[in-house]
Amino acid sequence: MRYITTLIIVLFLASNAKAQAPEGESWDKNISGKEHPNIQWFKDAKFGLFIHWGLYSAAAGEWQGKNNYGISEWLMNTARIPAKDYATLANNFNPVGFNAAQWVKQAQGFGVKYMVVTAKHHEGFAMFKSNVSDFNIVDGSPYHKDPMKALSTEAHKAGLRFGFYYSQFVDWHEPNGGRNNWDFDETKKDYQAYYRTKAIPQLKELLKNYGPLDIIWFDQAGGMTPQQTQALIDSARKLQPGTLLSSRIGNGLGDFKDFGDGEVPALPVKGAWEALFTHNDSWGYTKFDHNFKTSAEIVHLLATVASKGGNLILNVGPDGNGKFPEFSVRYLTEVGNWLKINGASIYGSTYGLIAPQPWGVSTAKPGKLFLHVFNKPTNGQIVVPNISDHIISAYRLDNHRPLTFVKKGTDILINAAAMPANADAVIVVNYKGKIKDAGPNAPTIVSYQYPQxxxxxxxxxxxxxxxxxxxxxxxxxxxxxxxxxxxxxxxxxxxxxxxxxxxxxxxxxxxxxxxxxxxxxxxxxxxxxxxxxxxxxxxxxxxxxxxxxxxxxxxxxxxxxxxxxxxxxxxxxxxxxxxxxxxxxxxxxxxxxx
Structure with a gap:
């Protein structure tokens, strides 16, 4: 009864406002400042898998014989496709190659600790059974099954943290949804009618019908006042109090901060946050986008994000048949293999206490520094500044063999000549006492040991x-x-x-x-x-x-x-x-x- 009362408040507030949605609202990086009691698992996870999958996956970046370059999930927008024409993609959307158990097994092999999948993107098509709108994969496509139900079941069975992406404001299919201005007059839209009749009821379906959800990942906020957003959060908490809500719910009220697409903060950031990247250039599947990040590039990105205190959520775009791209499976499996050996330097770590160095970056745990060596110096000596009074020992993480070191002033010089020059060789430094954060004013060490x-x-x-x-x-x-x-x-x-x-x-x-x-x-x-x-x-x-x-x-x-x-x-x-x-x-x- 209390949930019903809260939902009525949301709808009442929604029906009495017609807020426009400035573009600046889209990427809200602010959070409430009140730490969610369930946030620790998220801080420790460090690596998540994003999955963008929808009708755009079947189109694969092409419309009426023309390739549309750019992110494929925005195909309807970039090609200015009328909603009624775009909806015909559902008539042939039949991803019989989808296997929920395989996706979960592959995700675990990638080394990720949580998975977020698009339940509804901006195109408005629900990838789950919805009684709110028949524009969904069960009722509106020949597939007639709910892949989100199967995926949530398998993720829960495997112990993989699981959540949904939901585009709460932008919906190009609906006359009152946000930001389709080629079919509908944006100035005449009743955004609140859209929230009342589709977005809020569908969010309720996700929270009630798919078991415990660890995350609801919102996107492109708009059309809601802070009071309306807070009422929406309160209603969601009644259904699933443990669910974390991303900052893109808007109005600075999320539980964790998401930076812009493809953005890593320049300096360490405290608190819970994510950097979000896609494996190639597009988030949805595109048949002509082959710019996949190699396993070495992903490892460097993961370590860099962890060194600044955050999580990396990396996206993979399955094709219209429900299969991950071959390069995604291959390269992410290699990342998973690296994490099996070096995961202690990532999972549960905090930002690095040593400023970025020519050799790489660092992460930390109590009493331990993890040095991620991307580039070996010519003389094989890893210079670590300002810790000579604290060091106890140093060793390789891959085989735990000790490494010799010497103290030189406030620095230590670790002999890493025998270490392999691979994607990321990790050195563990045990230390005592308290190491002061380097901060942004630490000078860059320059010598003849690197070309640049x-x-x-x-x-x-x-x-x-x-x-x-x-x-x-x-x-x-x-x-x-x-x-x-x-x-x-x-x-x-x-x-x-x-x-x-x-x-x-x-x-x-x-x-x-x-x-x-x-x-x-x-x-x-x-x-x-x-x-x-x-x-x-x-x-x-x-x-x-x-x-x-x-x-x-x-x-x-x-x-x-x-x-x-x-x-x-x-x-x-x-x-x-x-x-x-x-x-x-x-x-x-x-x-x-x-």
């Missing part, structure tokens, strides 16, 4: 109006890229200061990696190192900055600095005169001259 060193924009001090912020771009529609850059440097007072700690004297080439549009080209800037100014002119990389176009960066060599003795040095960048923004500075690249 990158000092990222996040690891800088800015002055004046200069600031570091994420710059978004895309190669195709929905293929989002995120780069942290120093922006708003328009006067000599707007500057950025980078630190490098040089351990081997010598000559070092200094280059700037930046994006510069038409209005910023040809401006004069100044790079200062060792007390000497080096002036340069900015070079054009694109006509203008546009989030829906590729982000083009140039590597512009500015100077060669002769470092006479080891020490910490500063590199400063600023405009020479006042004008428009100098550029968007992504990285300082340091290369030893041999």
């Amino acid at each position: 060193y990158n000092i990222e924009a996040a690891y800088t001090n800015t002055f004046g109006k200069a600031s570091a912020k994420a710059i978004v771009s895309s190669n195709y529609h929905g293929d989002w890229k995120h780069n942290t850059c120093i922006t708003a440097m328009a006067t000599p007072a707007d500057s950025a200061n980078f630190k490098m700690r040089v351990t081997e004297p010598g000559d070092y080439k200094i280059s700037l990696e930046y994006a510069c549009d038409e209005k910023s080209k040809g401006q004069e800037g100044t790079l200062t190192v060792l007390g000497k100014d080096y002036n340069f002119l900015t070079l054009r990389t694109s006509a203008d900055y546009d989030t829906h176009k590729p982000g083009l960066f140039i590597k512009h060599t500015i100077a060669i600095a002769s470092i006479k003795k080891p020490g910490t040095y500063s590199i400063s960048i600023k405009p020479y005169t006042s004008a428009t923004e100098l550029f968007k500075l992504k990285t300082i690249v340091i290369e030893p001259v041999k």
Whole structure:
């Protein structure tokens, strides 16, 4: 009875508002600040599997003989397909190759700890039996079975955490659903009628009919006030109090934070959060998208995300027959094999206490540091800064063989010459006491042991109006890229200061990696190192900055600095005169001259 009362409140509030949905609402990264009592499993999981599967999987990126490049689950939008025409895809959607037990077994072989699958994406087609709308796989396709029921049953049987993705606002099939403006007039829509008659009742079906759900993963929030969103959350809690709700439920009220598609935060973030990536470029299956991340690339991404304190949820797009792509199975199985040996460095870990180094990144557990060595130095010595007073021992995680080390000042130098140069060789360091977080101001260690060193924009001090912020771009529609850059440097007072700690004297080439549009080209800037100014002119990389176009960066060599003795040095960048923004500075690249 209490649930019914709460649901009535949701519907009453919904019927008395006609809120528009600005695009800025879509990716809500804010959370409630009240930690859910069931959140610990999520923090410890670190690796999840996302599955985008729907009618778009059968279309595979093609409509009426034409390939539509970009994320395939947005095919209806990008090709501006009328709702009644798009719905005909269901007439032939018959994924007889789907095997729920096989999906779950494969997921466990990938090493993931939870699975989230699309129950309804923006196309409006429910991949489950729904009594709310017959536009669903059981009633509206020749398949006539509920794959979500089978999948939830198998996941629960195997002990795999399980949840649903549900697009609560965007629904291109419905006249009152969000953001179909090619069939329906957006200004005349009654979003609340859509919530009242479809979204809320379908969410209720998912929460009541599919056993315990660990996650409801919302997307593209809109059309609800904070009060309406909170009432929706309260009603969901009545049915399943243990279910975690993603931040994209909107209005800053989720249980865990989801960053933008394809985004990793520049610095460690405390609390529960996810970075979400897809295995190739599209989230839904596309027959012509073969840009799959290799197992090594996935391992690096997983370790990098874990080193910043979060989870990686990696998407796979099954085809219209219900089969995972061959490369997804092969490469993710290889990741799973790596995790069988090195999982202790990922599962249950926290963000790294050591800033990213030329050799890789770190994760941590009480009394242990895990060094993820992506790149072996020429001399085989892994330099770990600022822990010499704390180290007890070091060993390889793959075979537990001890590694020798020496202390040098506040550093330790671990002899890793015998370790394989594979995707991610993990070293375990046992330590005592408390290691202070490195923070964003830790200098980048530079020597002759690597061909190149990158000092990222996040690891800088800015002055004046200069600031570091994420710059978004895309190669195709929905293929989002995120780069942290120093922006708003328009006067000599707007500057950025980078630190490098040089351990081997010598000559070092200094280059700037930046994006510069038409209005910023040809401006004069100044790079200062060792007390000497080096002036340069900015070079054009694109006509203008546009989030829906590729982000083009140039590597512009500015100077060669002769470092006479080891020490910490500063590199400063600023405009020479006042004008428009100098550029968007992504990285300082340091290369030893041999």
